[in-house]
Every structure is written in C-alpha cells, then in structure tokens.
Amino acid sequence: MFDFVQMLVSGIASGSAYALMGLAMVIIYKTSKIPNFAQGEMALAPSFFAYMLIDSYHLPFYIACILTFGFSVFLGCMIEIIVLRKAQKSNVLGMIIITIGLEMILLGFVSWKFGAEPKSMPFPISPYDSIPMKDLIKGTDLIIGTLELFTFTIALILMIIIFLFFKFTKFGIAMKATQQNQVIARAMGINTRRIQMMTWAISSFVGCIAGLLVSSITLHPYMMWDPMLKGFSAAVLGGMASLPGSIIGAYIIGILESLFGGYISIEFKSVVSLMIIVVVLCIKPSGLFARHYIKKV
C-alpha cells in the first residue's frame, strides 16, 4: 500500500511539469490551431537567459527571474509578429513546419551561445531536498520532494489563474471568440492580431515557468525534450483544445507511467504514454475532454 501511495505521489509530481508544458501548447492551439513544436525551446531560451543574467551579470535569482518572465513574453510576441503573422496564409502543415524550424533555430542558438556542457542553475530550492510525511499513512515514511511540491503548487496556481482569465476577463473571452471564429470576432471589433500575439506571449510565459523549474535539475540544451514530448502527449490525450483536458491528461500520464514502472515494466515506462494515446485516439479521436466539432460545408 505504501509503495502504491509513494508511486502515486511521484506520478503526480511528474504530471505537474507535464501539465505546464501541455497548458502552454493548448493555449496556442486554442486560438491558432497550430501544434507548436517550438514550445520546448521557447521554454529553453528563457531558462538560459536567466542563467546568463545570474552567471555573467551576477543578478540575484529573483530579479533574474522577473527579467526572464519579461523576456519570455517578448520572445512569444516577436515570434508571432516576425514569423507567424507573415506566414498566415500557410496551411496547418506549413505552420507546423515553421514551428519545427523555429525549434531548430532556438536550439541551435542556445547550443552555440552557451555550449553543450551541462550547467547548474542556482535555483533557491534544491531538487533533491524532501519533506518527510512520516505517519501520514500509518507506519510509513512517505517522501515528497520540496521542488516537486513547489512545482505542483505553481502548476495549481497557474491553472486557476488561466481558468479565471478565460472565464471572467474580457481579454480571455475575446481569445475564446477568436478561437471559435476569427472572422466574426473581427467583425465584433476584436483585434484578433493582438489576441494572437498575446496568446503566444502567455504561452511563452507559461512555458518559461516550466523551463525554469526543469532547469533547476540540470541546465543543458536538450533538457526540454522529454517534458515537451510528455506535455504534447498530455495535450493530445486530454484534447488539444481543452485546457482542463491537457492538465488531466498530464496527471494521467504521470501517474500511469509511475505505476507502470513500479508494477509492470520499468523498461517500457517511457513508451506507456504513447501507447495510451494511441488507444485513446482510436476510441475518441478528439481526445478525452475536447468536444468534437464537425464542420458542415
């Protein structure tokens, strides 16, 4: 029983990081219908920016963090204005190729500027400290990582903020309108260009938070590959257009991976998420929680 609970806790902890990446992807997909394959590198670049501020300019972590958030918003806006806005006439496949190109450019730039050798991010919370939960379950010594708890808390806060933003703010409702029908939204006086730009900025900001949390373990140019893959899997599983879906999908993947590794096969733990996706998409192509719209022509 204790093993099960410990694995469950570990799964939830992993799921929190996947949820942040999934959220970032879904935010963009909701308004532009583009699966953004550059999401991982859009989180990577700000993480290295923060490292540069701390290492080269000796700024305190918290100030570097605030500047990095600003940088991530700027990066998201610039990508939308300089690249995606110009390529609006491309079809979805063309846009996907563009995001893959962006991914390579950002990765190449980071590798060139900072080198391939791994670095240590002076994060205020050690990824290897833990909070013992002695006797939380009678007679057991359940362990929760401090950083894991922090990641879970941040993910939870962000989810609530994003939910409230889309539900109750004028801007959030305008974003939903743009997602449903850009032409009508524009006719209703919504500046859809600005909405698109802000979507990329918000997504970049959420990704940046995920990147900073991941970088606390090891900072290197390929650190976002796995979280990005799992975040994308979570978004597909939950439904690419559903914010709560991507979050639930992320926790499903995190928990199932952990339990699969513990009870069935640790060797195939990493591919279990992809297996689940294949099965779910065969049964429910739009994902677990997204509504399936049929376009009538």
Add this chain to the structure above:
Amino acid sequence: MNKFKLFLLIIVFLFGLINIAGAEEGVTDTEIHIGQWSPQTGPAAPWGAVARGTGVFFQLINEEGGIEGRKIVYHMFDDSYNPAKTKAGVKQLQESVGIFAWAAGIGSATGLAVKEYLMSKNIPWVGPCSGSTQWTNPPQKYLFSIYPLYATEAKALCKYAVETLAKKKIGIIYQNDEYGKNGLIGATEELKAHGLELTISIPLDVETSDIKPHVLQARKSEAEAILLWVSPFHAVRIVGTGKMMKFSTQWMTSSTCSDFPLMYSLSGGLWEGVIAATFSEFALSDVPDSPLMLKYKEAFKKFASKDERWSVFFWAGFGMVEPMIEAIKKCGKDLTRENFVKQMEGIKDFQGVAGKNITFKPFDEKDPSSRQGLNSVFLVQCIKDGGTKKLTDWMEFK
C-alpha cells in the same frame, strides 16, 4: 600532333598512373588525413570534448614539425551521437577526402554503425572511445581498441565492493543499450565468481527524465552498493533522487561518469563519496602532473578555445590517439596502412597519459587480446570540491 609529342604524353600519363598506384589513401608527402566523429550537440555532447582534445593534440604535433615532414589534417564531424549521421559522415569523408585512418570516435552504437564499412575497406581505426566487447570479439585486423572493456570496469568495482567494502547486496541501474548491458555482464560475472548474485538490475531508457521509479525499486531492494551504468545526466539525477528518497547506499560508476569536477558541480556536492573506475593515472588530486601531462596542458592553453574546460574527457582525446601517433612515427617515410598495422602490432608496454602498459600483438583471429590494448583499471573516489582520491592500484582482468 607529331609522334614525339604523343610519346611524351603517354610517358607523362604512365608516370601519373604509377604515382597514383603507389600512394596510400589519405597520405601525401606533406599531409596525413585522420578523421573522427563525435557528439558536439545532443544529449551526449559532454563526451564531445574527447574529439576536441584530439584536435589540440594534433595541433601540438603539427607545431612541432609534424611527422616525417607530414602535417596531420584532422577531419572531425558532429554526429550528435546518432548512428545514422555517423555512417553518412564517415562515408562522405572517406569517399571524398580519403581518410588514412580513423581515430577514437565516441560511442558504441555510433561505432558499430561504421565498423563493417571501415573493416571491409581495410581502413585502420584506433581507440574507439567506448568499452564495448564488439570491437575485439571477434578481433578485426584493422581495429585496435584501447579503452578498457566496460565489463572490466564493472568487475573491478564489484570486486572492490565485495572484498574491500564487504558488501553482499549489490545492484545495478544500467542504460538499456550496448554500454549498459556490458556493465551488467561484467557485474554478473564478477559476483558469480564470489558466489553472489545481483540483488537487483534495473534497466533505464536513455530518453527518460523521470527516474524516481528506478530509485524506488533500488531502495526497496536494500542494496548496499549500486552500480550506475548510465549517462552523466542520469547518474547525477539518480544520486540526487536517492538522497531525496533517503536511500543510503554506496554509489559506484563507470569511467564515463568520472569527470568528478563536473559531476560534483551538477549534483550540488552530492557526488562526494561516489566511487568510479578510471584509467587515467593523472586524474588525481594528490599526484603531481607528469612532464608529458604538463606539456599537454600547455598545448591546451595555447590551442583550445577559451570556453574549453581541462577535463578528463578532454585529455582522453590525447590518450586515445597516442599509440596511433607512435605507430605513425615508427612507419617513418613508408606510411602505408599495412605498415601502420604492423607498427601498431609492435606496440608493447606503451605509456602515455591514459592507461598502463598498452600492448598489442600480431593479429590472431582467435585472440581478442591481440587487438585489446588495455585490460586494467583502477578505482577512485570523489572527494570534497570534486577532487579525486585513489582507492586501488591497477586491477587487471583478462
């Protein structure tokens, strides 16, 4: 065209043919072309320092006048640790530039991708940078391995754990590929010799980032010592997560994770106490550098880029090709592949900055040791600030 001009033309043409037939591929009167692949990008990029180290070593040789008036032209390419890229790059360089011999080359899977190609063309390859048994079992005439087998390293660690540390319950977390499985084989064999079995063996997928389930399993096994046959990234995370999970054990690892300053820094000091197998005598805090190592350090300062770090991987790039340079020197003016192989076979008790008494023998297809130059390792322990403490003398396994 009169008959005399035609005669001259034929003579010139024939002399040209003779000259082409006599020249060895990749060798001219002034140049020797040597190639190497390595990951300069991708998850295995930290190991790419080896190939950059080789580059600095060749620059040093060229600065000293080259070998018999010939300068080394070094062709290094980035394969991102991707066997498909290795194969494409090696074929492209071999068939366009014409490489005389290949030096080192990082990785087991990447090396395996080109082994057949190089051997089928009788192209020498010296010092694959991996301890796989695939290089010498069966032995190949043109392939000379220097790196001690990973199985040898695992045996040395298990022997030390059982005989010196009196550990009875030993486990392993291994990368689920050629590298990891060689460690698993070595550990299993050595423990069997002591009448023991592995308490637990946990495979780890190279792409995975969540290693808590692995550590949970290791903790459940109550192993007193755990061998880590994984990448440096995973090794750091396992040791860190072990600390988080309050799993107290003796961590032991292969030479691929023996860059203690780097591992210490990445783990925030948690690497202290980890035991590793190594074969570079000069990676020690309390032993002064040899004159040869000091010379290499000077070359590093002179030729390496300013961002480069003097590390065990970097100087491994010198050590893996020292015997190759020795054989080229012994060839003198007569630098052909056959003569080069003959000179390599004559290398006996060679002492450079890596290994001890590197020795090859005339080719014997039934004797892997004819192409395995180094069979010894020794054990070191990470101390404060990433320093190195020597634990054992050289341990030989054949």
